[in-house]
Amino acid sequence: MSTTEELIGRADVNDVDAMEAIMAIAAEDGDANIRAVKDHADAIFTWDYEKGRRPALNKLYEKAKVSQWNGETDLPWETAVDPMDLVELQRAQFGVTPEMRKENTRGTPFEKWSDAQFDELALESNNWMLSQFMHGEQGALICTAKIVETVPWIDAKYYAATQVMDEARHVEVFARYLDTKLNGHYPLNAHLGLLLDDIIEDSRWDITYLGMQIMVEGLALAAFGFMHMTTPEPLLKQLLRYVMSDEARHVAFGVLTLKEYYEELTLAEVRERQEFAFEAAVRMRDRLMMQEVLHRLDVDVKGAVQFALNDPGRQIFQQMLFSKIVPNCKKLGLLDAGDGWLRQKFGELGVIQFEDLTDTSDEYESFALGEQELAPQA
Template identity: 40%
Template sequence: MTEKHVETYETPMEIAWQFDYEMDIEKLRNLYSKSKRLQWDGERDLDWSIEVDPSKPIIDDDRFGLSEIPFVKRLSQSQQETFRAHVGAQRLSQFLHGEQGALMTAATLTHAVPDYEGKLYAATQTMDEARHVEVFERYVRKLALVYPMSPFLRELIDVTLKSGHWVKVAIGMNMIVEGLALGAFHNMRRATSCDLLRSLIEGVLRDESRHVAFGNVYVGKTISDMHPDDREDVADFAFDALMMMARATGRREGERPAPDPTFLAVLENSEIDPKDFVAGMREAREQGIEFDQPPGTIHAFKDLMMPALVRVGAITDRTREKFEAEGIRIFEDASVLEAMEDDDTGTLDFDEALANAS
């Protein structure tokens, strides 16, 4: 028997029994009903007979942000394809590992939320995330290439799971990690040339709209009912988690993203010297080339995470100053986020929502 790769740790999570069995948070009850109604089955509803050629990229050339970089254009056609195929596999692998994290945080919410309808809702999210792990695992297997989990994503999810309070778990997962994921899913849905992957992601996005809405209807109310000291404690958690994200993505002015070892592995597998790549990126910046953002691209940090945190009151006057001191701008426009929450089809076109956003 082969040995399974398992990593464990203990968390200080609170468990809450609830004996009132009363459905008095109407919005949450509606979300729960909707979740039951809209369950889909990836095994039955997706066409797995669609062939995926692991040697071919799943990202369209003209939707691949890095294609515009002169350094990438100078690579041979076959090397460009290899690079795109590996970038695709690296991203899909992060989706898979992130979904496993979401499965565990959703289960944690089921244990810990104090309200009956909150528990029922969180159980549906747990099932949603299980189905997401299932379909991404099956798809990644077709690519025949699994990258390890990015240490940045792993750290953020571990900090969330270890935070000890369900409000922090919901902030870390339903707002920050899922904000990142929603942006990435939406962008991949637009960028991929694979029909199977597109319909898989549309199914996932349909579910994710509820996960984002949960953060808003439930966490917002809880934070506003909190003692001010507890609210500041939650705000500090949100600040720390966002700073982790900011460091990983290079959000601070004049700062470059920290090198992600899984991306370095992509370069290695594509036979691109990391030094040449860094020089190529510098050259593109000096030429003023905007990369990584074809029209309609969602910016997770600005369009999803920040507005979600502001909306529920997880950014207070005190932490606002802390963000400013770190050179991080606060974005409050929730129009993209709200468009996402209202979308039960997973096929929303965000150009309009983005046009309305400042």
């Protein structure tokens, strides 16, 4: 069993000094276009072709068949999007005034910033956030293709194949939005890249599920929901609506598959999964803090970290991102297995309050697109 320091490099998950070091690592704009990661898993064939042996997975597969949409024709790409207009709409929507900014940024690197500088920060932040969504979707594309190869059950292979198509579509629409409606995209965040590497490199098929379907996709589903609820931009709102309808199935796929598998594991094996989930959670919470934006705008890292940690809005948003992960981990039995180690760790992260929310395997159908949304385009 590993200590917290061995897992995440520090004994206290809220260590500000460690956060400063984390924030100092950022991807470079000139990073290579190709990234090679070793996949150490075996490709698994199964000769058991009995469809529906696992009814819940079969139901999910049948749902996926009739829920496909076309990113080229089903979204209103003719919608005009002015990135600066979007920033102004966001500012008005959240009621941000110059007086509020002055009060909230006193004693920080942003204290003497002009309105134009804050607008630039908001503009770059939008690009950065959507860029990481796009990169994460490609990570999901790679991971789901790996699941098709490595999972031993035919019902799971069938469903995973539909998710590969979904993820390709998601990468396509985020890339198009960034390149045609905003100002291009940011490179993959260095720490997100390390997490994706860990997920892909692990030889155990269930770790691919846990890392991608439960942790990364679970956080993405919550983030998409927040952005869908708050964005005033109609094209992005519809894009996110369509993506969320797929993502809910993806997370449910992870819950339904792993619940069965984890019931067969020893306590020591479950503890390894708990530790992996915690390490992934800390990485996603602390390390995806727009380092690349801060570096591009030449912002003092230490001051920015302190400001971010004390910002109530960011704290609420950060916690909300775990609203899908925590109940899903509970459904899998990971919260309380053994000595309740993961429950304690999620408590330290300040997110355990989400444990009793509905898990995604029970709510994914509520995200489904309606008949009108799936109607063929004229």
